[in-house]
Ligand code: C2E
Ligand code: MG
Ligand code: MG
């Protein structure tokens with residue numbers, strides 16, 4: 001029969017793009033329900049100053065526990081939501097959720113200095129973002145210095161003049177701004193002189209080969225030196241091993257570390273447990289002041 005021929009034909013000529021398309025459509029369709037039904041939640045990963053072990057900040061990362069697909073990685077669903085425009089609503093949800101959590105932590109006296117929120121490229125330069133940030137800082141009575149925005153190098157390069165203006169406005173509000181995934185955007189370095197960021201996050205790909213590869217090690221060292229000499233706070237992402245820590249801390253200007261070496265991203269309860277245990281065991285009496 002015809003239909004079976006068609007069916008067979010489709011199997012043989014299986015086109016991964018068709019699968020991707022329907023998968024993407026499903027994601028876009030399901031996200032509204034996910035926002036309303038607790039399928040989305042945040043996890044938190046510390047940024048540590050290896051010299052003293054101080055936890056200097058925390059990055060908030062989004063998780064989606066989908067009832068059919070299981071845990072979907074943000075690396076998969078964020079780009080889909082960016083294409084469809086749904087990312088605006090999801091980011092609003094993320095901002096509100098993180099601000100509420102920060103205000104709870106402050107009430108509980110939990111020790112941390114700053115929480116970072118990832119802002120997707122298309123949202124960075126919108127006036128909607130400024131309004132949502134202002135609304136939530138007011139609603140949860142938060143000082144803006146508790147919040148850092150992470151924006152990717154790629155999104156900045158796409159719209160450099162507007163990005164510079166936007167980052168200036170965030171700084172005027174008292175927010176910190178980090179340039180995320182630094183080194184992956186194939187950009188010229190000239191914009192670093194013009195954009196008023198506070199922090200640079202060096203992408204994990206620059207750490208993976210360290211210290212075994214001499215070239216990778218030399219490159220990482222050069223990038224750290226470049227960024228610290230620009231008086232920027234430097235965070236190295238994706239640090240996993242003692243050997244990487246040893247290499248990084250052997251430098252004169254030690255950057256901050258974010259990676260599985262210290263902790264994977266954890267749900268808020270587990271994160272505060274991690275923080276409290278650490279304060280008691282490793283750093284008695286050193287609850288950080290805000
Ligand atoms: P990112 O902002 O660069 O976040 C760092 C990623 O590296 C996180 O992946 C984190 O779990 C992972 N990571 C940290 N340390 C290690 C390590 O030692 N080893 C390994 N293998 N990985 C490590 P995650 O949570 O899967 O997020 C992936 C990307 O998805 C993020 O990259 C960010 O671009 C995006 N993303 C995550 N949450 C959000 C969000 O709330 N909003 C937006 N717009 N994007 C988000
Ligand atoms: Mg980030
Ligand atoms: Mg990154």
Ligand code: MG
Pocket residue numbers: 181
């Ligand atoms: Mg990344």
